Amino acid sequence: MAEDFVIEMLHITKEFPGIKAxxxxxxxxxxxxxxxLLGENGAGKSTLMSVLFxxxxxxxxxxxxNGQEVRIKDPNDANALGIxxxxxxxxxxxxxxxLDNIMLGVExxxxxxxxxxxxxxxxxxxxxxxxxxxDPDALISDISVGMQQRVEILKMLYRDNEILIFDEPTxxxxxxxIDELMEIMRGFKKEGKSILFITHKLxxxxxxxxxxxxxxxxxxxxxxxxxxxxxxxxxxxMVGRDVQFAVEKAPAQPGEPVLQVKDLTVPGRVHKKDAxxxxxxxxxxxxxxxxxxxxxxxxxxxVYGLTGLEKVSGGSLTLAGQDITHASIRQRSKxxxxxxxxxxxxxxxxxxxxxxxxxxxxxxxxPAFQNHGFIKQGEVRAYSDKLIRQxxxxxxxxxxxxxxSMSGGNQQKAIIAREIDKDxxxxxxxxxxxxxxxxxxxYIHKQIVAERDRGTAVLLVSLELDEVMxxxxxxxxxxxxxxxxxxxxxxxxxxxxGLYMAGAKKQGKEAQ
Amino acid sequence: xxxxxxxTAMALRQKGSSVLAAILCILIGLVVGLAALFxxxxxxxWDQGFVRIIQGGFYDFPYGVGRTLTNSAPLIMTGLSVAFAxxxxxxxxxxxxxYTLGAFGALYCALILHLPWYLCLLASALFGAVxxxxxxxxxxxxxxxxxxxxxxxxxxxLYMVNEIVYARGTGAMYxxxxxxxxxxxxTSPESVIPSAGLSELFHxxxxxxxxxxxxxxxxxxxxxxxxxxxxxELKAVGLNKNAARYAGINEKKNIILSMxxxxxxxxxxxxxxxxxxxxxxNPLNTTTLPAMGFNGIATALxxxxxxxxxxxxxxxxxxxTVGGSFLPTRYFPAEIADLISGIIIYLCAFxxxxxxxxxxxxxxxxxxxxxxxxxxxxxxxEAK
Numbered sequence: 001m002a003e004d005f006v007i008e009m010l011h012i013t014k015e016f017p018g019i020k021a022x023x024x025x026x027x028x029x030x031x032x033x034x035x036x037l038l039g040e041n042g043a044g045k046s047t048l049m050s051v052l053f054x055x056x057x058x059x060x061x062x063x064x065x066n067g068q069e070v071r072i073k074d075p076n077d078a079n080a081l082g083i084x085x086x087x088x089x090x091x092x093x094x095x096x097x098x099l100d101n102i103m104l105g106v107e108x109x110x111x112x113x114x115x116x117x118x119x120x121x122x123x124x125x126x127x128x129x130x131x132x133x134x135d136p137d138a139l140i141s142d143i144s145v146g147m148q149q150r151v152e153i154l155k156m157l158y159r160d161n162e163i164l165i166f167d168e169p170t171x172x173x174x175x176x177x178i179d180e181l182m183e184i185m186r187g188f189k190k191e192g193k194s195i196l197f198i199t200h201k202l203x204x205x206x207x208x209x210x211x212x213x214x215x216x217x218x219x220x221x222x223x224x225x226x227x228x229x230x231x232x233x234x235x236x237x238m239v240g241r242d243v244q245f246a247v248e249k250a251p252a253q254p255g256e257p258v259l260q261v262k263d264l265t266v267p268g269r270v271h272k273k274d275a276x277x278x279x280x281x282x283x284x285x286x287x288x289x290x291x292x293x294x295x296x297x298x299x300x301x302x303v304y305g306l307t308g309l310e311k312v313s314g315g316s317l318t319l320a321g322q323d324i325t326h327a328s329i330r331q332r333s334k335x336x337x338x339x340x341x342x343x344x345x346x347x348x349x350x351x352x353x354x355x356x357x358x359x360x361x362x363x364x365x366x367p368a369f370q371n372h373g374f375i376k377q378g379e380v381r382a383y384s385d386k387l388i389r390q391x392x393x394x395x396x397x398x399x400x401x402x403x404x405s406m407s408g409g410n411q412q413k414a415i416i417a418r419e420i421d422k423d424x425x426x427x428x429x430x431x432x433x434x435x436x437x438x439x440x441x442x443y444i445h446k447q448i449v450a451e452r453d454r455g456t457a458v459l460l461v462s463l464e465l466d467e468v469m470x471x472x473x474x475x476x477x478x479x480x481x482x483x484x485x486x487x488x489x490x491x492x493x494x495x496x497x498g499l500y501m502a503g504a505k506k507q508g509k510e511a512q
Numbered sequence: 513x514x515x516x517x518x519x520t521a522m523a524l525r526q527k528g529s530s531v532l533a534a535i536l537c538i539l540i541g542l543v544v545g546l547a548a549l550f551x552x553x554x555x556x557x558w559d560q561g562f563v564r565i566i567q568g569g570f571y572d573f574p575y576g577v578g579r580t581l582t583n584s585a586p587l588i589m590t591g592l593s594v595a596f597a598x599x600x601x602x603x604x605x606x607x608x609x610x611y612t613l614g615a616f617g618a619l620y621c622a623l624i625l626h627l628p629w630y631l632c633l634l635a636s637a638l639f640g641a642v643x644x645x646x647x648x649x650x651x652x653x654x655x656x657x658x659x660x661x662x663x664x665x666x667x668x669x670l671y672m673v674n675e676i677v678y679a680r681g682t683g684a685m686y687x688x689x690x691x692x693x694x695x696x697x698x699t700s701p702e703s704v705i706p707s708a709g710l711s712e713l714f715h716x717x718x719x720x721x722x723x724x725x726x727x728x729x730x731x732x733x734x735x736x737x738x739x740x741x742x743x744x745e746l747k748a749v750g751l752n753k754n755a756a757r758y759a760g761i762n763e764k765k766n767i768i769l770s771m772x773x774x775x776x777x778x779x780x781x782x783x784x785x786x787x788x789x790x791x792x793x794n795p796l797n798t799t800t801l802p803a804m805g806f807n808g809i810a811t812a813l814x815x816x817x818x819x820x821x822x823x824x825x826x827x828x829x830x831x832x833t834v835g836g837s838f839l840p841t842r843y844f845p846a847e848i849a850d851l852i853s854g855i856i857i858y859l860c861a862f863x864x865x866x867x868x869x870x871x872x873x874x875x876x877x878x879x880x881x882x883x884x885x886x887x888x889x890x891x892x893x894e895a896k
Contacts (some may be wrong), residue, residue, distance in 0.1 A: 307758075309757065309758065328760065329757065329758070329759075329760040330760030330761075331760075332760075333760050339758070341758060346752075346754045346755070347754050347755050347757075347758040348755065348758070349752070349755060350747075350748050350751045350752045350755045350756070351751070351752065352751045352752075353747075353748065353751060357744070361748070361755070361759045362759055362760070364741055364744055365741055370740075370741045373740045373741050373742060374739055374740055374741075375739060375740060375741055375744060377739075
C-alpha cells in the first residue's frame, strides 16, 4: 500500500434488525484530502460515520488509522484518535460563552482552578490562523447559526483533531457563508488535515472535494476522483438512474389573486417581539411564489398564521375573496387551502397511524368517507389504494403500512398526494423537499409545477436557493419578519438574493 | 396478488404478539407466585395453594364463579376507563376517584331517591364523568398534567363522598349498626340491577346482568375507537397532538371529551358493583382509595389498552383474586393472590418490551418488506 491513508474503513457491515445499513462498505481517506460522502437518505451515510465515531460497533470489517488496525468503542476513543465531528444539529450549550463551549470537556486546570486565559489565547490563535471569526465572550444564544458552526469547528481544532467530519454543514447557511466554509475547508486541507464531508449537494462536492465515495442502499457504489467526474455521473451513481436537475416548466400564466395577505403580524413564540411584522403580498392562481430566507426569519410563523396553526395579531388574510383571518384550520381547509407542512413528523403525519388513515387525515369527515360518524372503511381503503397507485407511494404493506415504517421520501410523497388530491385553490408548501434525495426532489418539483399548471396558487417556502431559483415564478425574500425584496428568478442571481437574505440590502417599501 | 393474504398475516402476527406478551406476563407472574407459596409453606404449596389460585372461582363452583363475574364487571369498566384515556394519550390515574363519585351517585339515587336501577346507573356514569372532565379541562386549557390533577381529585372525591355519606353518623345513607351505607336490597329493591336468574344459578346474592352490561360497553367502546370519526380523532390527538391540530381537529375538545368519557366509564363501573347489592360503601375508610380504580390501570396495561382485551384481562384478575380468597388461611395469607396479580401487573410494564421481542422473533424467519424502497426503475411492477 503505497498510498498514504489516514483512515481506512474496510468492508464495514452493520446490521439492524431486518436491514443492512452498511453492507461491505469501504472508505479510504487520504491524508490532506477533502473526501465527500454522498448518498440518498437511508443510504447508510450516518451509520457509517457513527461507526467511525464509535457510536455503533460494526458486525464485520476493520478500521485502520495510519495503517494500524484500531478499535473505536466510543466517541472518546474517536477523539483520542484525532477524529472530530461537526454534527448537523449543533451540540452547544446555549447559555455558555463561545470560549466556554470550546474548552468544555478539556478545560485547562491548575489545582482545580480553570485557566481560562490559556484557553482564550489558543482559541484566538486558532481562529486567526484559519479565518474562523468568533467572539470568544459572546453567548451561543446571541450569535448567528454561521458563527455557531464556526464554534463547532473550533472545538475540533482545539482538540487537535486531524480528521474532521462535517455532517451536512451547509443546510443552515447563506450562500455567502457557504462560500466561506468552502474556503475554510480548503485552508484545512493546506494544513494537512483530512476532511470527510457528508452532503446531498452535488454543487458543493464539485466545488471543494477531491474524491467522493457514493453509497446506495447501504452498499458502497464506488469512489471517484472529482476532477474526472461530473454532477450527472455522481447523481447516477447515487440514485441508480439519470436525474433531471432543471425543472421543466412553461412560463407562468397568473390569473386572479387567490391569497391576499395584508399587513400580517404574527407574534413570536419564543421572544416577545413579533416574528412577522406587517407583511403584505399576493399569490395569484397559476403561479409559484417563493418565500426565500434564512431559517428563523419569520417564515415558519408566517405559515402558521396563514394556515391557522397560530393566531395572527394583526392584518388580514383573504382566500379566494373570503376573509379567513380568524377562520379555523378546518374552515381554511374547506375553503381550499392545502398545506404541506415544514415538519412532516410533527404536523404532517400521525406516524403510528396506517398509511390509509394518514391519507384521509384532511378529509375523513367528508360524507364520502363517513356515514353518521362511522368511517366507511371500504371507501377509505379504495381511496388510499388509488392515491398510492397514482402518486407511486412505496411502502412495505400498502394501505395498512404504519406510516412510521416508511422512508422519508415516501412519507413526503404521501403528504403531497393527500394535499394535492384535495384540489386546493392554494397550496402552501413549506420546504417540501427538505432532507430528501435527488430522485424524490425531482418528483416533488414536478408535482408542484403540475399543480401550478392546473391553476393552483402555490406559495413555496424554501431555504434551498437552488430550489427557489428553479421552481419559482416570483421570489420574495424575508428577513427578520419582513419582506425585504421581490425578484424575478430570471433576472436575479443567487448572490443578489443572498445579500437580501442576510439583511445587507433591502428594497424600499414597494415590496408587495 | 400474493400480497393480500400476506397483509392479513402481518396484522394477525402483530395482534398475536400482543396476546403472547400478555400470556408471558401471566406465566412469569404465576411462576413467581408459586415460588412465594413454596417459601411460605412448601408442604402445601402445590395442592392447597397454587392449584386453588389457578382454579379461582371453580374451587367453589358455582358460587366462586358468580363472585368472579360480580367483581369482573366493575373491573372491566375501570380498565376501559384507563384504556380509553390511554388511546387519547392521557393517563387516567383518577379512575379511583371517578369510581368513588360514581358509587356516590348510584347510592344517592338508590337509597335516597329510590330511582329504578337504570337511572341510578346513569347517575353513576354522570357523577364519574364530571370528576373526569375537571382534570380534562385543566389539561386542555391550562396544560396542567392530568396525572397530578386526577390524583388530587381522587382524594378530594374520597373525602367529600365520605363526609356527605357519614355526616358524623347522621347521614341519611348511613347505617350506624353496620357502619356502612344501608343494604340496597332492604332499602330500595327497585334500584338493584336485575339478576335475570344469575344469582340462583351461581348461588350468590349479587350476581346480576352487570357483567353483560360491562361487556356490552366494552364492545361499544371498541366500535367507537375503531369505526367512528370520533375515535379516529381521539386516537389522532393521542398519537400526535400537533398533526391532529394541523388536520383541523379540535384537540382541546377531544382531550376534555376523552377524560369525560373515561370518568363516565369508571363511575359506571362503581354503579355496576354497588347496584348489584353485593357491597356497601364504608365512609369510615378514609385512608385507601377503592382498589378497583388502580386495578383498572393493571387490566388496561395487560390488555395493551384494547377494549375487548380488557374484558379478558379483568376476568382473569378477578379469577385469581377470588382464587386467593379460597386459600386456607392456616397456611397462606389471602394476599398471595394480590402478590401474583401484583407481579403480573408489574410485568405488564414490560409487556411492551416482550411484544417487541416476540414480534421480532416471529418476523425473523420472514422477509421483511423493504419499507425503504424508493422510487426506482422497477416502478411498473409495484404500481400494477
